[in-house]
Amino acid sequence: MRKYHKALLTIVLLSSTQVILSAQSDKGSSGFLFYGLLGVGVLVAMAAIISLADNLLKVEADKVGLDVVKNDIGILPSISNMIAGKTTNKSGDNSFTKLSKGFDIKLVGEAAAEIASTSVTRYAICPTDFHGISPIPKVVVEVGDSVKAGDVLFFDKKVPEIMYTSPVSGEVIEINRGEKRAITEVVILADKTQQFKKFDVPSLVAGKAELAKFLQDSGAWTLFNQRPFDVVPGINDFPRDIFISTFDTAPLAPDNNFVVAGKEAYFQKGLEVLAALTDGEVHLGLNGNAGAKVADAFKNAADVKKHYFAGKHPAGNVGIQIHHIKAIKSGDKVWTLGVQDVITLGKLFAEGIYDASKLIAISGNRVVNPAYVQTYTGAQVGELLAGNIKTDDKKSRIISGDVLSGKQKSTAQYLSFRDDQITVIEEGDEFEMFGWLLPLKPRPSASRTYPNFLFPGFKFEANTNTHGEKRAFVVSGQYEEVLPMDIYPQHLMKAIMANDFEKMEGLGILELTEEDVALCEFVCTSKSPLQKTLREGLDIVQSQG
Amino acid sequence: MGLLQFIKSIEPDKKKSPFLHTAYDAFFTFAFTPDTVTKGGVHIRDGMDLKRLMFHVVMALQLCYIFGTYNIGHQHFIAQGEYLGFMDGFHLKLAHGLIKMLPIFIVSNVVGLGIEFISAARKGHAVEEGYLVTGALIPLIMPPDIPLWILAVSIAFAVIIGKEAFGGTGMNIWNIALLSRVFIFFAYPTTISGDQVWVSGFDSLAPGTVADYGWWHTGFFNSIFSSMGLPLFDSAASVVDGYSGATPLTLAYQGGWEQVTSHFSESQMLWGAIPGSIGETSKVLIIIGALFLIVTKVASYRIMFGMILGAIGGTLILNAWGATPFMEVTWYQHFLMGSFLFAMAFMATDPVTASGTNKGKWIYGALIGFIGIIVRVINPAYPEGWMLAILFVNTFSPLIDHFVLEANIKKRLKSA
Numbered sequence: 001m002r003k004y005h006k007a008l009l010t011i012v013l014l015s016s017t018q019v020i021l022s023a024q025s026d027k028g029s030s031g032f033l034f035y036g037l038l039g040v041g042v043l044v045a046m047a048a049i050i051s052l053a054d055n056l057l058k059v060e061a062d063k064v065g066l067d068v069v070k071n072d073i074g075i076l077p078s079i080s081n082m083i084a085g086k087t088t089n090k091s092g093d094n095s096f097t098k099l100s101k102g103f104d105i106k107l108v109g110e111a112a113a114e115i116a117s118t119s120v121t122r123y124a125i126c127p128t129d130f131h132g133i134s135p136i137p138k139v140v141v142e143v144g145d146s147v148k149a150g151d152v153l154f155f156d157k158k159v160p161e162i163m164y165t166s167p168v169s170g171e172v173i174e175i176n177r178g179e180k181r182a183i184t185e186v187v188i189l190a191d192k193t194q195q196f197k198k199f200d201v202p203s204l205v206a207g208k209a210e211l212a213k214f215l216q217d218s219g220a221w222t223l224f225n226q227r228p229f230d231v232v233p234g235i236n237d238f239p240r241d242i243f244i245s246t247f248d249t250a251p252l253a254p255d256n257n258f259v260v261a262g263k264e265a266y267f268q269k270g271l272e273v274l275a276a277l278t279d280g281e282v283h284l285g286l287n288g289n290a291g292a293k294v295a296d297a298f299k300n301a302a303d304v305k306k307h308y309f310a311g312k313h314p315a316g317n318v319g320i321q322i323h324h325i326k327a328i329k330s331g332d333k334v335w336t337l338g339v340q341d342v343i344t345l346g347k348l349f350a351e352g353i354y355d356a357s358k359l360i361a362i363s364g365n366r367v368v369n370p371a372y373v374q375t376y377t378g379a380q381v382g383e384l385l386a387g388n389i390k391t392d393d394k395k396s397r398i399i400s401g402d403v404l405s406g407k408q409k410s411t412a413q414y415l416s417f418r419d420d421q422i423t424v425i426e427e428g429d430e431f432e433m434f435g436w437l438l439p440l441k442p443r444p445s446a447s448r449t450y451p452n453f454l455f456p457g458f459k460f461e462a463n464t465n466t467h468g469e470k471r472a473f474v475v476s477g478q479y480e481e482v483l484p485m486d487i488y489p490q491h492l493m494k495a496i497m498a499n500d501f502e503k504m505e506g507l508g509i510l511e512l513t514e515e516d517v518a519l520c521e522f523v524c525t526s527k528s529p530l531q532k533t534l535r536e537g538l539d540i541v542q543s544q545g
Numbered sequence: 546m547g548l549l550q551f552i553k554s555i556e557p558d559k560k561k562s563p564f565l566h567t568a569y570d571a572f573f574t575f576a577f578t579p580d581t582v583t584k585g586g587v588h589i590r591d592g593m594d595l596k597r598l599m600f601h602v603v604m605a606l607q608l609c610y611i612f613g614t615y616n617i618g619h620q621h622f623i624a625q626g627e628y629l630g631f632m633d634g635f636h637l638k639l640a641h642g643l644i645k646m647l648p649i650f651i652v653s654n655v656v657g658l659g660i661e662f663i664s665a666a667r668k669g670h671a672v673e674e675g676y677l678v679t680g681a682l683i684p685l686i687m688p689p690d691i692p693l694w695i696l697a698v699s700i701a702f703a704v705i706i707g708k709e710a711f712g713g714t715g716m717n718i719w720n721i722a723l724l725s726r727v728f729i730f731f732a733y734p735t736t737i738s739g740d741q742v743w744v745s746g747f748d749s750l751a752p753g754t755v756a757d758y759g760w761w762h763t764g765f766f767n768s769i770f771s772s773m774g775l776p777l778f779d780s781a782a783s784v785v786d787g788y789s790g791a792t793p794l795t796l797a798y799q800g801g802w803e804q805v806t807s808h809f810s811e812s813q814m815l816w817g818a819i820p821g822s823i824g825e826t827s828k829v830l831i832i833i834g835a836l837f838l839i840v841t842k843v844a845s846y847r848i849m850f851g852m853i854l855g856a857i858g859g860t861l862i863l864n865a866w867g868a869t870p871f872m873e874v875t876w877y878q879h880f881l882m883g884s885f886l887f888a889m890a891f892m893a894t895d896p897v898t899a900s901g902t903n904k905g906k907w908i909y910g911a912l913i914g915f916i917g918i919i920v921r922v923i924n925p926a927y928p929e930g931w932m933l934a935i936l937f938v939n940t941f942s943p944l945i946d947h948f949v950l951e952a953n954i955k956k957r958l959k960s961a
Contacts, residue, residue, distance in 0.1 A: 428582055449597060469595075474714065526715070531587070
């Protein structure tokens with residue numbers, strides 16, 4: 001607001017000099033000089049009165065304890081409010097936020113809304129899926145042991161209270177180790193019929209400590225993802241708020257309306273559990289795009305605050321939604337969960353079993369029959385995709401997750417813990433003549449130098465070619481175009497590269513995680529590895545405090 | 546792909562001949578997009594890369610190139626008092642334009658790219674694409690008669706001191722093309738300022754000076770034209786009486802807008818059939834190029850509009866002052882003269898040297914517009930300001946960004 005006044009004053013001063021100068025140059029007419037000065041005098045007086053009134057209003061507001069900046073108190077509208085890109089309409093409990101920035105990557109191979117049969121026998125929990133866990137956790141099972149779903153497999157020696165439990169019942173057949181003997185996978189050969197460990201469920205009013213103890217014992221605590229840093233929360237780290245995005249705008253992402261169908265009661269139960277775990281709110285992000293279907297389970301969810309978001313990807317990312325609902329500040333801890341994690345949590349409290357079953361979207365242009373499959377957390381990728389990858393001379397890349405922030409997997413590896421999607425796309429390891437100028441095939445691009453923006457509905461066959469070589473940062477403003485947050489990603493990246501710890505925090509690194517900057521990385525003309533850089537920065541900030 | 550295999554088979558060894566390998570790599574990646582795939586991070590990448598970006602800027606300059614080349618010839622014959630119509634003597638004007646333009650273009654690219662290749666080989670980097678645009682911009686901002694050795698020295702200075710010393714493309718502080726021009730401006734001022742330099746083909750523009758034709762005119766082109774029965778270059782042709790060669794800006798400095806319009810009509814200035822730097826004269830074609838850059842989002846519209854607003858603001862203040870006839874020239878008249886639009890569309894929008902934040906871009910553009918107009922009108926030595934204004938604000942663009950970022954940081958801390 002103060003800046004606005006300065007600008008106003010400058011304008012007044014400038015115009016007054018202009019009038020005086022023009023009057024001087026026109027020596028003949030002293031009448032003009034007089035009226036000019038008079039006019040300026042009146043203007044200055046008016047500006048002074050308005051400015052005084054404005055300041056008095058703010059002083060008064062401060063006295064009664066109102067936040068001057070947030071409530072936009074004052075006579076003059078603040079410039080940033082006038083040119084802000086988002087509009088928020090608050091109506092009752094629901095808020096609506098329109099995000100103008102972002103970019104939808106439309107790809108061929110969307111999963112059809114049907115459940116295909118599958119026969120996965122091997123499942124694994126991989127310690128490497130959890131940030132910050134020590135590389136060699138204490139494994140409490142041995143090869144040959146039989147476990148039930150919900151039995152403990154291992155725990156982190158630094159936090160022995162939090163159990164990592166088995167998603168299925170069966171026999172432990174492998175404990176695989178990677179570099180420096182780090183444990184990478186605990187593999188279970190699943191039984192034909194699943195047996196669940198029966199838990200004694202505490203009442204929701206039992207208090208947070210008792211609930212936490214139960215969740216940590218049953219393995220459900222690991223469903224929670226704590227921001228910043230994306231870690232499993234510490235044993236007594238209850239969140240400021242809990243955020244759930246009920247729609248995913250990433251390329252080929254599963255449709256949560258389809259996922260939640262038939263499990264509405266569990267979902268609602270899960271929300272009630274979450275509400276008991278925080279002193280803040282449980283915030284639900286809903287799809288507010290025109291014409292978007294929103295399942296009743298989301299629309300009519302109780303005990304939560306609902307926020308509608310309209311816009312292109314990454315509008316469905318929970319990080320973006322947190323930024324607009326209640327941004328993460330230094331020292332804040334919030335939790336995020338996926339819709340299916342809430343269902344698992346709900347079922348645990350409704351029936352006393354840890355049921356890690358999941359619907360996985362099998363998608364991508366290299367999949368024969370893109371559809372959903374019913375399986376469990378940590379299913380083996382090769383078995384999930386058996387017979388479903390196109391067999392021609394082209395190479396395929398299997399990704400656990402979406403094409404922007406997923407992890408590359410071999411068929412012998414396992415679905416990442418939090419993923420509910422597998423994407424298989426073509427490898428692009430081919431030279432292309434003048435590919436940078438005249439590509440043979442249409443390719444996704446946010447750039448207007450391609451005619452893509454004229455065909456918004458077109459679905460692309462993407463491959464993994466980098467379409468160019470890595471360069472220094474040249475273009476500016478490109479990342480901001482696809483990140484609907486009040487953050488300067490390029491300068492944040494430079495701060496990370498320069499190891500400038502304070503600037504990183506100041507520029508909002510705590511609000512970001514890899515999936516939020518993934519789209520920036522996609523559009524980057526210089527092909528910079530932003531997600532990797534961001535994680536390096538997060539690691540630095542985490543280790544500092 | 547027989548061709549691909551052949552080309553790959555002649556790849557020079559990187560250790561034995563680093564320069565050859567760098568050069569090979571530059572041309573190879575120009576012809577073939579590499580087969581590299583994503584690793585870690587995103588799995589698919591946008592089809593946009595730096596080559597494509599730079600190429601689109603070069604595309605936007607093409608109309609200026611065609612017109613500028615022809616206009617060199619046109620101005621040459623205007624000075625002789627012959628072929629006064631724009632399309633009269635088309636072949637002669639085009640031939641003269643090419644004789645002047647091609648050496649400048651070739652020298653600019655051979656010197657600049659040569660330095661790029663050598664330094665890339667020394668650093669073991671791939672050749673970066675920045676010079677594609679710089680090499681296309683430099684000929685357009687030179688007077689047509691610029692001595693080639695001066696051009697070569699200035700480019701060497703700009704590329705070595707202005708860019709490679711800072712670490713190459715993306716690291717430089719000042720606009721390379723303008724740096725080469727400002728080098729000439731300070732080191733060899735007589736070749737790039739005054740009334741005499743904007744019309745080519747004469748040693749001086751004093752009436753009666755005989756045209757300075759070489760073998761290309763009288764030998765090469767005349768023999769072609771004579772075989773086709775077309776009019777020839779006349780080696781006895783001389784500057785017509787009463788011709789001055791003054792540019793609109795010089796005229797405006799002498800006597801305001803009236804003096805300008807007594808020599809040039811507004812439509813002449815708009816379409817660009819006036820003396821000046823090679824590529825800057827045609828306002829219409831520059832605007833088309835600017836629109837192309839804005840539509841493709843290759844250049845920032847924020848900088849362009851910021852600069853227009855700044856220039857209008859500066860002009861209004863000067864109008865109010867009105868101490869000299871030049872100060873009374875209105876803002877749209879300023880846009881018709883000199884290189885304002887060219888600087889706005891192609892020079893100020895260089896993303897490396899401009900501010901990086903969106904808010905900063907408005908401030909950056911407005912400052913250039915404001916300062917540029919002041920320099921143009923008030924500087925007695927040289928009635929044009931954009932080159933100096935842009936380099937000046939280039940220096941401050943990190944500072945502008947700093948304030949924008951500090952505001953963002955403060956806002957975040959405040960609400961914590």
